[in-house]
Amino acid sequence: MSCFYGDFQALFDVSLHVDEGETVAVIGANGAGKSTLLGTVAGLLRPARGEVRFAGAPIGRQPAFRRVGRGISLVPEGRRLFPSLTVRENLLLGAQARRRGPWNERRVFEVFPLLEAIASRSASALSGGEQQALAIGRALMANPRLLLLDELSLGLAPIVIQSLYAALPSIAGEGTTVVLVEQDVGRALAAASRAYCLLEGRISLEGPTSELTREQVTGAYFGV
Amino acid sequence: MTEATAQAEPQPAVRVVRRTWFSVGGAVVVAAGLGVLVAVPWWASEGQARNLVEFFTLLALAQMWNLLAGYAGLVSIGQQAFIGIGAYSLYLLGDDGGVHPFAAVALAGLVAAAISLPTALLAFRLRGGYFAIGTWVIAEVFHLLTINGADIHVDTGGGEGVTILSAARLERTFRAHGTYWWALGVGAGSVLLAYAILRSRLGLALTAIRDDETAAGSLGVGVLRQKVLVYVIAAFGCGLAGAVIYLNLLRVQPDAAFDVNWTAYMIFIVVIGGIGTIEGPIIGTILFFTLQQELSDYGVWYLIVLGGVAVAFAVWVRGGIWGLVSRRFVLELFPVRRRVVYRHGERARAPVSE
Amino acid sequence: MVWVNAVVQGILLGGLYALFATGLSLVFGVMRLVNLAHGDLIVLAGFLGVVFTHDLGWNPLLTLVVIVPLLAALGFVGQLAILNFTLDSGLSPLLATFGLSIIVQNTLLEQFSADQRGLSAGTIETDSIRISNEISLGWFPLTTFLVAVVLLVGLQLVIRWTRLGRALRATSDDRRAAQLVGIDNRVVYAVAMAISLATVAIAGIFLGVRTSFAPTTGPTRLLFAFEAVIIGGLGSLWGTLVGGVALGIAQTVSAQISPGWGVLGGHLFFLAVLLLRPRGLFARADAS
Numbered sequence: 001m002s003c004f005y006g007d008f009q010a011l012f013d014v015s016l017h018v019d020e021g022e023t024v025a026v027i028g029a030n031g032a033g034k035s036t037l038l039g040t041v042a043g044l045l046r047p048a049r050g051e052v053r054f055a056g057a058p059i060g061r062q063p064a065f066r067r068v069g070r071g072i073s074l075v076p077e078g079r080r081l082f083p084s085l086t087v088r089e090n091l092l093l094g095a096q097a098r099r100r101g102p103w104n105e106r107r108v109f110e111v112f113p114l115l116e117a118i119a120s121r122s123a124s125a126l127s128g129g130e131q132q133a134l135a136i137g138r139a140l141m142a143n144p145r146l147l148l149l150d151e152l153s154l155g156l157a158p159i160v161i162q163s164l165y166a167a168l169p170s171i172a173g174e175g176t177t178v179v180l181v182e183q184d185v186g187r188a189l190a191a192a193s194r195a196y197c198l199l200e201g202r203i204s205l206e207g208p209t210s211e212l213t214r215e216q217v218t219g220a221y222f223g224v
Numbered sequence: 225m226t227e228a229t230a231q232a233e234p235q236p237a238v239r240v241v242r243r244t245w246f247s248v249g250g251a252v253v254v255a256a257g258l259g260v261l262v263a264v265p266w267w268a269s270e271g272q273a274r275n276l277v278e279f280f281t282l283l284a285l286a287q288m289w290n291l292l293a294g295y296a297g298l299v300s301i302g303q304q305a306f307i308g309i310g311a312y313s314l315y316l317l318g319d320d321g322g323v324h325p326f327a328a329v330a331l332a333g334l335v336a337a338a339i340s341l342p343t344a345l346l347a348f349r350l351r352g353g354y355f356a357i358g359t360w361v362i363a364e365v366f367h368l369l370t371i372n373g374a375d376i377h378v379d380t381g382g383g384e385g386v387t388i389l390s391a392a393r394l395e396r397t398f399r400a401h402g403t404y405w406w407a408l409g410v411g412a413g414s415v416l417l418a419y420a421i422l423r424s425r426l427g428l429a430l431t432a433i434r435d436d437e438t439a440a441g442s443l444g445v446g447v448l449r450q451k452v453l454v455y456v457i458a459a460f461g462c463g464l465a466g467a468v469i470y471l472n473l474l475r476v477q478p479d480a481a482f483d484v485n486w487t488a489y490m491i492f493i494v495v496i497g498g499i500g501t502i503e504g505p506i507i508g509t510i511l512f513f514t515l516q517q518e519l520s521d522y523g524v525w526y527l528i529v530l531g532g533v534a535v536a537f538a539v540w541v542r543g544g545i546w547g548l549v550s551r552r553f554v555l556e557l558f559p560v561r562r563r564v565v566y567r568h569g570e571r572a573r574a575p576v577s578e
Numbered sequence: 579m580v581w582v583n584a585v586v587q588g589i590l591l592g593g594l595y596a597l598f599a600t601g602l603s604l605v606f607g608v609m610r611l612v613n614l615a616h617g618d619l620i621v622l623a624g625f626l627g628v629v630f631t632h633d634l635g636w637n638p639l640l641t642l643v644v645i646v647p648l649l650a651a652l653g654f655v656g657q658l659a660i661l662n663f664t665l666d667s668g669l670s671p672l673l674a675t676f677g678l679s680i681i682v683q684n685t686l687l688e689q690f691s692a693d694q695r696g697l698s699a700g701t702i703e704t705d706s707i708r709i710s711n712e713i714s715l716g717w718f719p720l721t722t723f724l725v726a727v728v729l730l731v732g733l734q735l736v737i738r739w740t741r742l743g744r745a746l747r748a749t750s751d752d753r754r755a756a757q758l759v760g761i762d763n764r765v766v767y768a769v770a771m772a773i774s775l776a777t778v779a780i781a782g783i784f785l786g787v788r789t790s791f792a793p794t795t796g797p798t799r800l801l802f803a804f805e806a807v808i809i810g811g812l813g814s815l816w817g818t819l820v821g822g823v824a825l826g827i828a829q830t831v832s833a834q835i836s837p838g839w840g841v842l843g844g845h846l847f848f849l850a851v852l853l854l855r856p857r858g859l860f861a862r863a864d865a866s
Contacts, residue, residue: 491677
């Protein structure tokens with residue numbers, strides 16, 4: 001598909017596919033179009049050309065809040081928690097869509113134990129790592145079939161990023177399909193089975209992560 | 225690219241222009257029209273002249289409201305404060321102060337501008353919709369102070385109202401002609417004032433503020449200062465218009481002079497005519513005035529319909545009638561936008577990404 | 579002692595003003611919309627009350643059973659059909675609600691003429707509790723005050739503890755993020771407006787019993803509601819009660835000083851607060 005912000009074209013005929021249960025990484029530099037891609041899948045943006053197909057059926061023009069009900073959950077860049085709600089209330093909100101599945105408050109606390117301790121704290125008073133954990137937890141509460149993670153590691157200390165990534169296997173283990181957008185190439189490739197690289201709105205590389213070489217990735221990332 | 229030899233300065237590849245063929249043609253028509261209008265007292269009946277006084281003062285009010293809302297982003301529902309202040313200043317200066325009414329009109333505008341400064345201090349502590357209501361409260365304060373004027377030793381005639389005797393005593397034709405020319409001056413002047421402002425640096429600053437206030441502020445545009453300046457100018461215009469309106473009517477009552485319906489009329493005119501343009505209020509005033517004459521028999525239904533149309537325009541036809549017209553035909557009668565013209569019809573090429 | 583009575587009456591009057599202000603404040607909090615037709619809708623509710631009491635002989639307080647849902651439905655539909663389309667602009671909602679204000683006022687004028695009307699609720703209107711020679715608490719003003727408190731408590735409970743309340747707070751915080759958890763903000767806004775107009779209905783009936791009203795008195799109620807909100811401080815529902823009480827006291831004390839100065843005194847007090855404490859008496863730190 002192709003996506004525009006006004007006159008500015010962000011994506012040029014980008015095509016990718018994700019199989020159920022896979023963890024796919026989308027890497028690329030700032031401004032490459034990664035967030036645009038996720039935003040389009042989640043329903044925040046509409047592609048000028050092309051379409052999104054989910055579980056075989058075209059998703060059409062469904063607005064974002066309906067896609068949550070179908071099983072697509074986005075953890076947006078910058079987390080975007082609700083500052084006037086507590087941690088617990090943020091999680092409860094995640095369940096607004098009332099989808100059935102393995103994820104509930106208790107299960108989220110199992111995967112992110114740090115959240116349980118601060119359950120009554122206001123979301124505006126959390127550290128970066130706590131916020132990201134909460135954002136993921138909130139998305140999980142909707143029991144998504146497809147979880148979209150946008151820039152998980154942005155602005156976080158390495159040790160915090162490590163603990164967040166450690167939770168990914170539990171999530172994938174439940175059968176959730178994960179698409180991971182990252183600038184931190186190493187972790188993204190380690191966590192995923194396949195990867196795409198975006199460069200200025202176009203796909204510059206794709207393939208199983210086990211087969212991609214460092215040179216290939218660097219070349220595709222920077223366009224050299 | 226220029227060659228690295230000593231030569232005359234390279235011709236710029238672009239020019240920045242504002243004129244369009246339409247605007248130049250329009251200017252000629254407008255100039256001719258103005259000539260006709262100035263001569264009105266000699267060829268039109270007294271009734272027609274009085275109608276035109278109403279028309280031009282409404283136009284001025286609309287231009288002022290448009291300046292505030294369309295360009296500075298300030299929605300005021302309290303401009304009637306300055307209309308009333310203009311009217312009562314005319315009365316106090318003329319009757320108590322002994323100033324000639326025609327001169328008092330000009331002073332009334334200045335009084336309104338002066339009073340608008342402290343009110344700006346209060347009003348600008350609020351933003352958006354609350355700013356709007358705040359201006360209304362301020363207008364109500366002036367309204368009530370005028371009614372209770374006796375308590376604070378200012379003789380404003382109380383709730384009954386007053387007659388502007390200093391004007392009433394003028395010779396009739398003299399007063400009629402003078403009032404008309406004042407009205408024409410105020411009406412045409414408001415259009416020219418708006419045009420001048422928008423072509424100036426203030427206008428550029430306002431457009432920037434309207435588009436993105438934070439960005440404008442970070443570029444050094446004194447956002448608050450520009451807004452206050454526009455507020456004061458609009459107060460001046462409304463005060464002037466108010467004085468002329470009541471110079472025409474001769475009888476001032478607080479409930480009428482400070483009536484929020486003045487603002488309602490301004491809003492209708494600008495929203496339906498086309499907000500944020502100079503042509504819009506002109507069209508809107510013509511439309512509103514015609515409707516008012518034709519539909520005055522229908523009483524409140526006319527206002528209900530007008531309200532409905534205003535709502536419809538505010539929601540779905542944001543640019544008003546002029547917005548529809550100018551978008552379809554890319555017209556600008558009063559050109560304020562600058563266009564870039566390429567030499568030899570060259571088009572600039574986008575930089576190639578490496 | 580006369581002054582103490584003025585203050586007491588002002589406090590009770592504040593209850594009515596808090597009723598006026600609650601709906602205005604709620605809608606602003608959730609969607610940053612200032613409903614310029616708010617006061618006229620209060621008066622509309624009053625006139626609906628007139629229809630039910632005069633034509634059907636109902637007790638005014640009984641009419642609430644019909645008028646509250648009626649106005650709530652009106653708010654829900656109006657928001658969905660019209661106002662939701664204005665929220666992308668700063669000017670548009672103000673212009674649209676101002677237009678609606680004109681429509682409501684003139685429709686009422688057309689239907690009911692410009693005469694002052696009132697609702698009579700029987701002896702409760704004039705019964706009072708005598709505290710002393712100069713101080714008495716009218717039963718009706720007291721009831722109004724208590725209703726205001728109960729309403730505010732109820733709203734606070736809904737906002738803090740219910741699913742709807744969370745959705746309201748979330749949408750108010752971040753509309754797009756709310757979409758990402760499955761909240762349709764168009765519906766949330768419509769519900770907020772419905773609640774707002776439900777409070778307007780209550781305010782209108784209580785106003786009608788307490789004093790007389792006419793089609794053109796709507797705007798003044800809007801001004802009082804607005805002043806109560808600003809004096810109390812944006813973002814705080816309890817602030818609305820405090821603001822209403824402060825305004826009420828300012829008005830009654832001013833009227834005590836000089837009879838024609840009641841309303842004007844309230845306005846001047848408001849301007850003083852605006853000048854000296856523009857955030858209001860109870861502003862929340864993150865209120866906009």
